[in-house]
Amino acid sequence: MAQEHGQHPAIGTYVKVWGMLFVLAACSYAVAYFGVPGLLRWVLLVVLMLMQAGLIVALLMNLVWERLALVFAILLPPTLLVVLIAIGALDGLSTHLDRNAFFDAPVAPAAEHR
Amino acid sequence: MTQPAPTSAAPASPQSLRALLADISSDQRAFKNVPWNKVMMWVFLLGDVFVFGSFLVGYMNVRMSTQVAWPHTTEVFALTVAGKQIPLLLVAIMTFVLTSSCGTMSLAVGYGNQKDRRRTLMWLVITALLGASFVGMQAFEWTELIHERVRPWGNPMGAAQFGASFFMITGFHGTHVTIGVIFLTIVSIKVARGDLENMRPGFMTGRKGGYEIVEILSLYWHFVDLVWVFIFAVFYLW
Numbered sequence: 001m002a003q004e005h006g007q008h009p010a011i012g013t014y015v016k017v018w019g020m021l022f023v024l025a026a027c028s029y030a031v032a033y034f035g036v037p038g039l040l041r042w043v044l045l046v047v048l049m050l051m052q053a054g055l056i057v058a059l060l061m062n063l064v065w066e067r068l069a070l071v072f073a074i075l076l077p078p079t080l081l082v083v084l085i086a087i088g089a090l091d092g093l094s095t096h097l098d099r100n101a102f103f104d105a106p107v108a109p110a111a112e113h114r
Numbered sequence: 115m116t117q118p119a120p121t122s123a124a125p126a127s128p129q130s131l132r133a134l135l136a137d138i139s140s141d142q143r144a145f146k147n148v149p150w151n152k153v154m155m156w157v158f159l160l161g162d163v164f165v166f167g168s169f170l171v172g173y174m175n176v177r178m179s180t181q182v183a184w185p186h187t188t189e190v191f192a193l194t195v196a197g198k199q200i201p202l203l204l205v206a207i208m209t210f211v212l213t214s215s216c217g218t219m220s221l222a223v224g225y226g227n228q229k230d231r232r233r234t235l236m237w238l239v240i241t242a243l244l245g246a247s248f249v250g251m252q253a254f255e256w257t258e259l260i261h262e263r264v265r266p267w268g269n270p271m272g273a274a275q276f277g278a279s280f281f282m283i284t285g286f287h288g289t290h291v292t293i294g295v296i297f298l299t300i301v302s303i304k305v306a307r308g309d310l311e312n313m314r315p316g317f318m319t320g321r322k323g324g325y326e327i328v329e330i331l332s333l334y335w336h337f338v339d340l341v342w343v344f345i346f347a348v349f350y351l352w
Binding site (some may be wrong): 008009010011014015017018021022025028029031032033035045046048049052053056057060061062066067068069070071072073074077078081084085087088089091092093095096099100103 | 128129130131133134137138144145146147148153156160163164167168171172174175176177178179180181188201202206209210213216217220221223224225227329332333336337339340343344346347348350351352
């Protein structure tokens, strides 16, 4: 096995990323703690989540230092999940509309589902 | 493999498009010079992406379709400290611990690259301890919710699907953390015995490896944190 497969980052890089992850996680928590409402909550949570994910995958998992062929093999397949999310969302929405059309008003949560 | 001779004599950088084409069109083996066990770990993690992706999409689907209001996670997961309710406190601490363990894991990788056995071992052990404490807090959280009569088929706070989603998603994630702690322990013992310096077939397995196995283990560990980032955002904070 060849020794050198891409260069290794300095430990200082890891420590900086680590610090940024703490800040981003704290921001996510703050969004929930202060109860940011509506669309803004949505956007903030998704953006902060994707920023953390990007930092972890790119720098902590060393993907920016890997061969491009490996990077593509890893990052392309998960984009299919967008399709799965779209199917899940469409189906969830249509089930919800069907339930509203054909079921009675929601039963009180609690007691009977024990 | 013979490279399609570039006009300049310089070899193509592994991160260039030319190298990408050469890799995927090559005989026998793509991803030249990447340790094979690292590629296999990535393939495994790719499968895991779809496992957790399916869970989270399933959760989105049931949450969208239910007519009953979803329980307020900020209240369900609140802890009372000195008579004051702090929303999501335990989950915030768990996130803090897991993020910390990510940093300590990276330090272990960094010192492993320098073949510094003592420091690699120290950071691996700290990572394992942080991971174990995460699992401990999760066990506490499950106990609390079970006492509050949350069940996979219903709960007193709202939509019945809440329990199924919660136990399934956090259960699978917790299992991953537990397995990670076990592997951290195994690799720590290999490092402590000095197996990685001379590629000695080591503890628990006949496989031999150098310090790159610390980096491969870190891929798994960082993936577990990556999944937690998504669970934290879409399940707890949404």
